[in-house]
Structure formats: C-alpha cells, structure tokens
C-alpha cells in the first residue's frame with residue numbers, strides 16, 4: 001500500500017461492508033501497509049460468466065498474494081460504477097480495475113483517476129474514451145471474432161437452405177462491448193445472405209429472467225407464431241431463458257428444430273449442447289484474474305503492460321463434447 005490514506009480506507013471498508021472482496025480487512029484490524037490496494041468495479045452478477053469472472057479476480061487478489069481488494073458490485077448500473085471509482089480515488093488505491101458496463105460515458109471519471117495518478121486497467125468490455133492514456137491496459141475478449149465464429153457456423157449449417165433462414169436475435173446489455181461485437185457479426189452475416197431473415201430483435205440484458213419474459217411475450221404474440229430456424233443468444237443466460245420459453249411454447253430445440261446459438265460456453269450451456277438442445281456454444285473466457293495480475297505486476301516493476309490483450313477462444317458443438325470434458329472445465 002503506497003499511497004493509501006489509512007483513515008479513508010477504514011471509512012471505505014465500513015462503507016463497502018459485505019461487498020468487500022476476500023482481501024478486504026473487515027475485522028477492524030489495522031490494514032497491512034505492504035499490501036497493494038486494488039479498487040475493483042464489477043458490472044454485477046447478471047450471468048454465470050460474470051460470477052466466474054468475479055471468482056477469478058478474488059482468487060488472485062488475496063492478502064496472501066500481497067493485495068487488498070476493494071470489490072464493488074455495481075448491480076448493472078453505470079452510475080454505481082462511477083460512484084465506486086470516485087470513492088477509490090478518494091481512498092487513493094494503487095490501481096483501479098474496471099469492467100465497464102457499457103462503452104460510453106467514461107471520459108470524465110477516468111480523467112479524474114489519471115489526475116490522481118491511479119492507473120486504470122479495463123477488463124472484459126472496453127471503454128470508448130477519446131484519450132487512450134486514460135487506461136493503462138485492456139484485457140478481455142474479441143467479441144466481433146466470437147460473433148463471426150457463430151456466423152460462420154450458421155453459414156455451414158444453412159448452406160443448402162433455399163427457404164428463408166428465420167432468425168431471432170436476443171441481445172445483451174445495450175452499448176456493452178460484448179453486445180456491440182456479437183451484434184455487428186450477425187448484422188454482417190444477414191447483410192451478406194439474401195435468404196437470412198431477421199424476424200425479431202429482443203433485449204435480454206444478459207439475464208435468463210428478462211429473456212424468458214421477452215421471449216414468452218414474443219412467442220405468444222401473433223407475429224411470434226411462425227417457423228423459427230435460429231435463435232442467436234448473446235450469452236448463455238439468454239440461451240437458458242430462450243430455451244425455456246421455446247420449449248414451453250411447443251418449439252423443439254436442437255437437430256430438426258430451432259438452432260440455439262450461445263456465447264460464453266459455461267458448464268450449463270455445454271451440458272445443454274451435449275444434450276443436443278443448444279446447437280453451438282462460442283467460448284468467452286472469464287478467467288481473467290491471472291492476466292490482470294500480470295499487468296499489475298508489470299506496472300509494479302516499472303514496466304508498461306501490453307495495451308490490449310485478448311484471450312484465445314473456440315466454439316463447441318455437441319460432437320466436440322463429452323461429460324468428462326465439461327467436468328474438467330473451470331467454469
């Protein structure tokens with residue numbers, strides 16, 4: 001802990017309460033001054049991916065590893081993230097780790113962090129800022145590439161189709177990098193194929209509950225009664241909500257029925273894929289904690305971390321999977 005104001009930290013620990021991460025000292029003991037303090041603003045706990053991502057961060061930024069983690073869950077609200085960052089600045093943390101809910105709206109608060117001399121590491125999604133020096137590094141996924149993996153699978157699966165390929169697109173949180181990249185890839189695919197027809201675009205906000213609701217409403221409306229070939233779901237929890245709604249409304253899913261495409265490839269989705277209910281699961285790796293720590297260590301050693309770091313990802317169909325493979329995965 002280099003710049004930390006003890007009083008501010010202690011006050012902050014109380015304010016953060018149970019939101020503090022594993023490294024936070026909630027017992028009232030005086031904090032260890034040698035620890036590197038990380039203020040982390042997480043989007044929320046909207047999906048299985050997000051929970052795995054938070055666990056990966058908490059497993060790395062522990063007191064045993066030399067860190068004090070101030071973990072704030074923004075409950076899917078950008079204003080909560082901005083408030084948390086301002087609090088981290090007041091507390092003079094050593095680093096700010098930010099998973100930005102959406103791309104826009106970060107210039108002022110990141111400028112404040114820069115003026116306070118606190119490096120910001122962006123994780124998972126990006127922040128669209130004018131001045132690139134407002135963040136030290138970005139570590140996450142290439143969402144456009146993930147979307148293109150899905151579109152190229154659709155091209156193969158429907159290559160022989162002469163009839164229209166009828167698609168429902170269920171999007172994630174509007175304006176988030178994950179939504180923008182995965183949506184852009186589908187739009188490219190639809191624009192390039194004459195017989196790909198977009199039936200509906202729904203907002204599932206990356207959650208199962210919201211998707212179940214909007215999908216049930218759509219399928220029960222007069223426009224939702226026709227044939228559906230593909231449901232392009234921008235994450236696993238959207239896919240779970242869509243699958244539930246489709247089956248309840250009498251649509252068989254999988255081979256010979258509706259092809260559900262999903263992103264994340266967490267264990268639950270891979271299990272549905274092995275059962276044949278989900279046709280394609282495109283991987284999105286949430287285990288970013290070790291890479292974020294590498295960036296922190298680089299800066300602690302006076303080195304400049306890589307500006308953008310993308311993780312390797314692949315796509316799975318039922319044929320690629322076994323129970324043992326799913327069991328062996330970490331998320």
Ligand code: GYE
Nearest residue numbers: 047049050124178206235
């Ligand atoms: O796909 C989804 C989540 O930004 C990669 O956010 C992340 C996405 C992930 O809630 O499940």
